[in-house]
Amino acid sequence: MSSHPSLRPLYDFSGWVVQQIQVTPTIAVVKLHRDKRLNVYCPHCIRKASVNKKVMQSAYDLPIGPVNLVQVLYEALQGYCSGCKSYFTLHPPGIDGYAHATKRLMHYVCRLCRFMPVNKIQVFLPISTSTARRWDKRILAKYLPDPDLDKLRVILIDEKSIGAGHQYMTVVINGETGEVLHLAEGKKKTSLESFFQKLTPKQIKNIKAIGIDRAGAYKSVIRQYAPKAQIVFDKFHIVGNLNTAIDEVRRSEWRKANKEDKQFIKGQRFNLLRNGDKLKEHQCDDLARLFEANEALFQAYLLKDAFATLWTYVRPKWASKFLDNWIEWAKETGLRPLIKFAKGVDRDRNEILAWIKHRVTSAKLEAFNATISRIVKRACGYRDLDYLYLKIRQEASPPVPQL
Structure with a gap:
C-alpha cells in the first residue's frame, strides 16, 4: 500500500x-x-x-x-x-x-444509465442496481429542466402499453417539438385530468389543436378543460379503422365463397390493404383476378383508394363535400363493415376534417413508441412511473452536466 x-x-x-x-x-x-x-x-x-x-x-x-x-x-x-x-x-x-457518495459519482452513474442497461453498471462500479436507479432518479429530478408549458399550441395525447398484463399509461407531448409534457398511469379520464390541472388558464387558452385517436375517454376531458381547442382525430387511426373494415369484408366474402372462389380470396389481405403505388406487377395481377371473381372486394378496394383523396384537400368545406359523396358510395355498396365505418366518419366529421386545417398527426407519438420500449428494456423494467417519466424526458434533453 x-x-x-x-x-x-x-x-x-x-x-x-x-x-x-x-x-x-x-x-x-x-x-x-x-x-x-x-x-x-x-x-x-x-x-x-x-x-x-x-x-x-x-x-x-x-x-x-x-x-x-x-x-x-x-x-x-x-x-x-x-x-x-x-x-x-x-x-x-x-x-x-x-447517498454516501460524491455528487460527481452520482452524475457519472446518471450518464451511464442513459446509455447502458442499468444492471450492467455494477460491472464497472461497486454499487447495486437499485442504488444506480435511486441515484439516477435523484439527479434527473434535480437537474432536468421542467417542460415548457407556456408556448403550447398543439398537443398530442395517446395511451401506451409499457409491459405485460396490459399496463397502460397516458402520454401527452408537444405536437410541434415532440417534448414529453405528461405521463400518468392508466388511460382513464383522471389520467388526463391531472395534466390540464397543471396548466394555467392562459396556457390552456394558447392551445389551438389537440390530436387524439377516436378511442378512449380523452374527448370528454378535453371538452371540459379546453373547450376552445379543436380536437383532431388522428389520420393514421382513421385509415387503420378503414383497413379493419376492408379486412372484415374480405373475411366475410371468404366465408360465403365456394371452394373454387376461396382460392382467389385467400392470401390477398396485404394486397388489398397496401397502397396501389406500392404493389408489384404480380401483386397487381393477383388483385385483378380477385376483382373478377368478387365484386364486393372490388367495391371495397375502390372505396379505400378513393378515401385517400380526403387528405389531399386544403379547404375543409371542399373536403366535407367529398366526404358526403364518399359516405353515400359506401352505403350504396350494402357492405355492413363499410356502412358502419361511414356512419362513424359522419359522426366524427368535425374532428376528422380538423386535420385539413391543422395537419396534426400522431407521428411523433408513434415514433416515440420505440424510444419508450428501448428505455424500459435498458432499465430492465419500471415500477416507478415518476422515474420512467424522468427517463423519457431525459431522452429528448441534452445530457445532465457532469460535475
Missing part, C-alpha cells in the same frame, strides 16, 4: 485537507480531515456554530484508472447553532451524506 501525493488535486474539497491517499490494485482510500483553521457556520442562518462531535464517515467516488472501488474517508462535523436552535451535520462540499 502506497501514498500518492500527485492525486491530491483530484480531491480538493473546500474546508477539508487531504491527509493521505492509499492505493492498491483493488481499492483506493482517500483520507480527509477538517481544516482546523476554519470556523464552523450554521448552514441555515450562516451564524458561527459550535461543534459537538466529529464522526468518521465514508463516501464512494469516481474510479481511478483500473481501480473501481474508491472510498473517501472524512470527518463529518455534528454541530449546534444557538442562534436558530438547530442541529446539523457538515459534510465536505461535493459529498452527498445521504
Whole structure:
C-alpha cells in the first residue's frame, strides 16, 4: 500500500485537507480531515456554530484508472447553532451524506444509465442496481429542466402499453417539438385530468389543436378543460379503422365463397390493404383476378383508394363535400363493415376534417413508441412511473452536466 501525493488535486474539497491517499490494485482510500483553521457556520442562518462531535464517515467516488472501488474517508462535523436552535451535520462540499457518495459519482452513474442497461453498471462500479436507479432518479429530478408549458399550441395525447398484463399509461407531448409534457398511469379520464390541472388558464387558452385517436375517454376531458381547442382525430387511426373494415369484408366474402372462389380470396389481405403505388406487377395481377371473381372486394378496394383523396384537400368545406359523396358510395355498396365505418366518419366529421386545417398527426407519438420500449428494456423494467417519466424526458434533453 502506497501514498500518492500527485492525486491530491483530484480531491480538493473546500474546508477539508487531504491527509493521505492509499492505493492498491483493488481499492483506493482517500483520507480527509477538517481544516482546523476554519470556523464552523450554521448552514441555515450562516451564524458561527459550535461543534459537538466529529464522526468518521465514508463516501464512494469516481474510479481511478483500473481501480473501481474508491472510498473517501472524512470527518463529518455534528454541530449546534444557538442562534436558530438547530442541529446539523457538515459534510465536505461535493459529498452527498445521504447517498454516501460524491455528487460527481452520482452524475457519472446518471450518464451511464442513459446509455447502458442499468444492471450492467455494477460491472464497472461497486454499487447495486437499485442504488444506480435511486441515484439516477435523484439527479434527473434535480437537474432536468421542467417542460415548457407556456408556448403550447398543439398537443398530442395517446395511451401506451409499457409491459405485460396490459399496463397502460397516458402520454401527452408537444405536437410541434415532440417534448414529453405528461405521463400518468392508466388511460382513464383522471389520467388526463391531472395534466390540464397543471396548466394555467392562459396556457390552456394558447392551445389551438389537440390530436387524439377516436378511442378512449380523452374527448370528454378535453371538452371540459379546453373547450376552445379543436380536437383532431388522428389520420393514421382513421385509415387503420378503414383497413379493419376492408379486412372484415374480405373475411366475410371468404366465408360465403365456394371452394373454387376461396382460392382467389385467400392470401390477398396485404394486397388489398397496401397502397396501389406500392404493389408489384404480380401483386397487381393477383388483385385483378380477385376483382373478377368478387365484386364486393372490388367495391371495397375502390372505396379505400378513393378515401385517400380526403387528405389531399386544403379547404375543409371542399373536403366535407367529398366526404358526403364518399359516405353515400359506401352505403350504396350494402357492405355492413363499410356502412358502419361511414356512419362513424359522419359522426366524427368535425374532428376528422380538423386535420385539413391543422395537419396534426400522431407521428411523433408513434415514433416515440420505440424510444419508450428501448428505455424500459435498458432499465430492465419500471415500477416507478415518476422515474420512467424522468427517463423519457431525459431522452429528448441534452445530457445532465457532469460535475
